Amino acid sequence: MKGLPQSISAPDLGALGRSLLGVMVAAGVGLHWGSGGAATAAAGAAAIAGAAALQDSPRGPLRMVVSISVPMAAAVLLGTSTSSDGVLFVLVATAWCFVAGMQWALSANAGLIAAATGALLVTTPPIAPTASSVVTSTVLALGGGLVQAVLIGLWPRRRWRLQRDALTRAYRSLGVDAQKLAADPGVAVDPAPLLSLRDSFTLTDHEARRRPLAYRAWYGLPQRISVTLTALAARSSADGAVTDLLLASSTVLDVVASHRRTAQREAMDGIQRVEAAADTVEMSNVPLAQRLSRQLREAVALRFGEPTPGPDHVTRFGRHSGLTVIQTAATAIGSHLTWESPILRHAIRLAAATGAGVAVERFADVPYGYWIPLTVLMVLRPETAHTYTRCVGRVAGSAVGIAAASVATLVWHPSGLAAAVLAVVVLGLAAAVSGFGYVAMSAVLAAAIAFLIDISDTAEIGTTVDRLVAALIGGALAVLVHVVLPDHSLIRLRQRAGELLETEIDYAATVIKAFVHGLDHPGEALAAAWERAFRARAAFEAAAGATTTNSGDLRRWLKSFRGALNAVTTACATLESSLPAQPSASLSGDFIVAIDEYAEALCGAPTSPGAPWCLDGDRVAAAEQRIRDAARHLGPNDTASRVLVAEIGDITRCLVGITD
Known part of the structure; x- marks a missing residue:
């Protein structure tokens, strides 16, 4: 009930x-x-x-x-x-x-x-x-x-049937695109299935953040794979091993889109061939090859039942048995x-x-x-x-x-x-x-x-x-x-710190995404995000004031935590003042996807009731580096985007410092 x-x-x-x-x-x-x-x-x-x-x-x-x-x-x-x-x-x-x-x-x-x-x-x-x-x-x-x-x-449920069909079409199209790119690096990736997929998952940003990380990966992952395939194809003329990698990736994508009984075993074999091909590319192409390998692993994990695959090192493709689920639950409760x-x-x-x-x-x-x-x-x-x-x-x-x-x-x-x-x-x-x-x-x-x-x-x-x-x-x-029986004062402070970090990052992600996607009502949206962060800051300060401790480590942590969040707020204020009326039409798809990946890394997964909201600093740092790589192709007139890249660097350094 x-x-x-x-x-x-x-x-x-x-x-x-x-x-x-x-x-x-x-x-x-x-x-x-x-x-x-x-x-x-x-x-x-x-x-x-x-x-x-x-x-x-x-x-x-x-x-x-x-x-x-x-x-x-x-x-x-x-x-x-x-x-x-x-x-x-x-x-x-x-x-x-x-x-x-x-x-x-x-x-x-x-x-x-x-x-x-x-x-x-x-x-x-x-x-x-x-x-x-x-x-x-x-x-x-x-x-x-x-x-x-x-x-x-x-x-x-009809909705999920339609979304599964859209996923199937998107991965099948990506498999065909990978084959075409292997033969002709200048071929354009077909955007229609990817746009149709995102439309089938129509969600507001607020609704998307409430969904599990795996849910958001369903519609965001194919777009990221598309960008990686295109970036690799551009280097295939100078590195023949990239062509073999694209062909191996095409096989995996076709398996992900299929419904054959042997699909799971074929996917495992295909991933091994992708990794073998990734090991043979030239040194300059290794980061892209590894990124594609990780993305394909995530796609296979999502297709074959991994409940919440992470962005890295997904190694189990089979559905969890009942015994495994019970053991995992018992471990979580025991902790x-x-x-x-x-x-x-x-x-x-x-x-x-x-x-x-x-x-x-x-x-x-x-x-x-x-x-x-x-x-x-x-x-x-x-x-x-x-x-x-x-x-x-x-x-x-x-x-x-x-x-x-x-x-x-x-x-x-x-x-x-x-x-x-x-x-x-x-x-x-x-x-x-x-x-x-x-x-x-x-x-x-x-x-x-x-x-x-x-x-x-x-x-x-x-x-x-x-x-x-x-x-x-x-x-x-x-x-x-x-x-x-109230919560332990330090635990309550930790939870409030997590809530403050989450709302501050939500504010930052809202500002950052506005540079490439725009906002229907930017003033209202940014004011609402800042209001949530302001209320969370007041709650955090109240919890900090109610926590009685003589720990010098705690006082130093509070000082560094407040300083880092103040720096994030300052960077967001700078971004607000530089926010263009409309996103630049000259931005490349690679740059837009890199910004989306960064915002996704910032938002993280929904808060667990038993632990404070936290940030994957390594993932955020990797996403920030992706933005820097994509920003090398910005035009001379993309001033707002260059300001965005610089402030994202400051935000990342502050947030990674808090995580460490």
Whole structure:
């Protein structure tokens, strides 16, 4: 139920309709074959799986939906087995929520989905279990997730089908271009498939930065390969080994575009031939040959299932086995089993607040008491920025949603399929309000959860005030555990420093890209980017002031960190003053792509919940060198571009210094 807010962003209407249909199907099956809270469990599991299926990932949601169906069924199994025993149920809910909190070590989506499975557990009605009721509820919850997988198979998302077709055409075209360039270095690369590919991934810069690094590589990598092939072809007349390299690259690109059963093995053999050819080129062509080799490795890794390939040294082409994934997850979670870890502290806070909420519900006879742990699960995050503000905002939004749902309940008294219809309508509304912030999303989700619970018609008689009181108790518990167990002060400072670095770099990337792509409303866009950086700087200084330490190393680091960011701000201000009204029409494609690569290296991957945002200094330095190489061909009148190159050098030196 709770995974929805982070999962929907400008959703495909067909995929959204498919997910909502799955919720209705699961609710209908649950009402027909289940009893007690089984229908709610089935519909809730379908809602969580449907929300996960809407995540913007070109890999397809089928595997994810199937994998999360199992823990959802396990949560329902534990809940129905222990719900009649108050003490045991409290212990089970506490342990489950601790494990759910630790899932943030893997990713934000993993943490949200794990918390949503906790919502399935804590809403289990306190009914004496029987073997048939436990099995039925568990199977229906499993089926609620799997019905989404079935619908995905029957009704695949059209958007990704179109994008995969565009990727296939782009790589096939690049393979043909590589062959033509090997025969005639003066042949122009066909730009149409590359433009069509980028159009199929239409995203704003803000949306693109929220996507995983692998997502952005899908549409950016073919363009970079095209530029590298063209640059190598220009040197083939003086170096015959370059021709062999282009032909070997053509084979790899053709394999990436193919769907043959032997494609994976052929790609591995092709990469080896590319590397062998790269070793024979003249010394002056080695950097270009190595760059092409790395790009082809990344293309192969993306094609054959590497989840987040890096720009260098991608060596594993096969899909990860289930055992490998489990081992990787266990290692990631184990690395956060230290007292300073914000993930561990979040897990303890989540478990303590949820356990306390379940205890109050079961032993204090609070009407609609399940809203206490539900509210805790909805509002708690491993956040360091604006923690209390966001907790209070989510609680306020939840209260509004509960009040709105209660009005419908008092007027209509929906249950069964009527409640399911209302839940589906409100879940659809969540997609419409997903861009309006966390308060609006909290309100819509709270209303949807209220209707999902009403499907089984097992809720006790109470008033709207009772629901609101229970939600406020849960919100108070969430804030209280943050007060009792805050994040470690140095960890909080580190996180705020990462947030400041991210927003400052976002500002720099916005200015830099404006030189080659322009901005629709440059004044507004640059002012908004600077405003975000300014707010992050204020939060960082507040965290620095609240950190009590006598460490000289920390004081020296703070001084160098502030100085470097001030220098970046100065460079960006210089760039703003030199920003042309329109990008120069004489800029070469190589220079534009080099700028794009640099901006991509600056933006990095989305922030991990368990670690501060950081920068790959080596990658940024390499991208800056690419710009210098491309800038050698700038014309004498490209003054603005020369200023850009100089200021990028200053920005790079400052940022690499911070990274070191």
